Amino acid sequence: MTVPALEADALGKRFGRRSWALRDCSFRLPAGRVCAVVGPNGAGKSTLLALAAGLLAPHRGHGPRARRRPGRRPAPGWASSTRDKPLYQQLTVAETLRMGADLNPGHWDADTARRVVAGGDLDPDRRIRALSGGQRTRVALALALGKRPELLLLDEPMADLDPLARHELMGLLMGEAAAHGTTIVMSSHVVAELEDSCDHLLLVGGGRIRLSGEIDDLLAAHTRVTAPATADLAPHDVVESRTTGRQLGALIRPAGPLPADWRTGEPSLEDLVLSYLRNPTAPALAPAPETTEAAA
Numbered sequence: 001m002t003v004p005a006l007e008a009d010a011l012g013k014r015f016g017r018r019s020w021a022l023r024d025c026s027f028r029l030p031a032g033r034v035c036a037v038v039g040p041n042g043a044g045k046s047t048l049l050a051l052a053a054g055l056l057a058p059h060r061g062h063g064p065r066a067r068r069r070p071g072r073r074p075a076p077g078w079a080s081s082t083r084d085k086p087l088y089q090q091l092t093v094a095e096t097l098r099m100g101a102d103l104n105p106g107h108w109d110a111d112t113a114r115r116v117v118a119g120g121d122l123d124p125d126r127r128i129r130a131l132s133g134g135q136r137t138r139v140a141l142a143l144a145l146g147k148r149p150e151l152l153l154l155d156e157p158m159a160d161l162d163p164l165a166r167h168e169l170m171g172l173l174m175g176e177a178a179a180h181g182t183t184i185v186m187s188s189h190v191v192a193e194l195e196d197s198c199d200h201l202l203l204v205g206g207g208r209i210r211l212s213g214e215i216d217d218l219l220a221a222h223t224r225v226t227a228p229a230t231a232d233l234a235p236h237d238v239v240e241s242r243t244t245g246r247q248l249g250a251l252i253r254p255a256g257p258l259p260a261d262w263r264t265g266e267p268s269l270e271d272l273v274l275s276y277l278r279n280p281t282a283p284a285l286a287p288a289p290e291t292t293e294a295a296a
């Protein structure tokens with residue numbers, strides 16, 4: 001991988017004395033790409049993004065720290081539809097954008113911010129408190145994108161947007177990454193929509209990184225197989241397997257060539273992610289940490 005935009009080594013974060021939200025998390029996210037963070041409820045996705053944004057501090061390990069590039073905004077852009085949006089309720093939409101311009105002199109991308117707001121047909125004179133959840137998300141995204149950050153952290157940005165708005169804004173985010181080299185890290189539960197829009201995947205489960213890598217590489221590393229029920233899967237890493245009658249269906253990470261009488265195919269991203277979610281003990285595929293956190 002080229003220089004990572006965001007990296008973490010053996011990262012740990014707990015709430016209270018014993019309850020670890022993240023443990024021993026190591027990953028490198030490439031610059032200028034769109035990275036999806038997925039995982040079940042309570043997996044640690046929001047915690048990871050809040051650590052990356054500097055809103056929380058880790059208890060163990062390092063990071064996630066952003067590598068700065070010359071001439072780019074040092075502070076990450078942040079928008080969230082699950083936690084409190086960084087918006088003033090009493091301001092109007094137009095006043096919010098003016099505030100964005102005032103707080104980011106020399107760095108404010110008024111065109112992009114206006115484009116995001118205009119896409120939602122929002123009345124510029126409406127107060128933030130009078131907007132719907134999805135409309136507020138749109139304004140928060142306009143503020144985050146208007147700052148033209150080198151790193152954009154989005155916690156479930158699409159959660160309360162309608163399907164058309166999701167499609168439009170995903171396109172806009174991908175355009176930002178391509179045109180300006182912005183690194184975008186976003187958590188989402190809508191896995192089916194990520195395959196065409198994201199380059200990189202982090203799958204978090206039980207506070208640990210279970211999958212980390214380029215989506216194309218991760219898909220290529222896995223094979224969905226249909227084999228005779230007596231087939232021996234032992235040499236391969238098995239994510240899940242099920243026997244129905246005389247047939248065995250499985251998702252594996254092949255350790256070598258597969259027998260010619262097995263039917264094989266590459267999984268979709270949704271198939272891959274669902275298989276890991278259904279099987280919390282499946283072997284992880286993530287870079288080894290540079291330092292190892294002792295069990296606590």
Ligand SMILES: Nc1ncnc2c1ncn2[C@@H]1O[C@H](COP(=O)(O)OP(=O)(O)OP(=O)(O)O)[C@@H](O)[C@H]1O
Nearest residue numbers: 015016021039040041042043044045046047048082
């Ligand atoms: N402020 C907090 N105080 C105590 N525990 C917390 C706090 N924030 C998160 N946690 C705990 O940390 C764990 C990870 O939570 P987090 O919000 O990061 O999960 P998530 O993957 O974003 O979940 P979801 O998909 O439901 O949004 C959970 O067990 C949660 O209960």
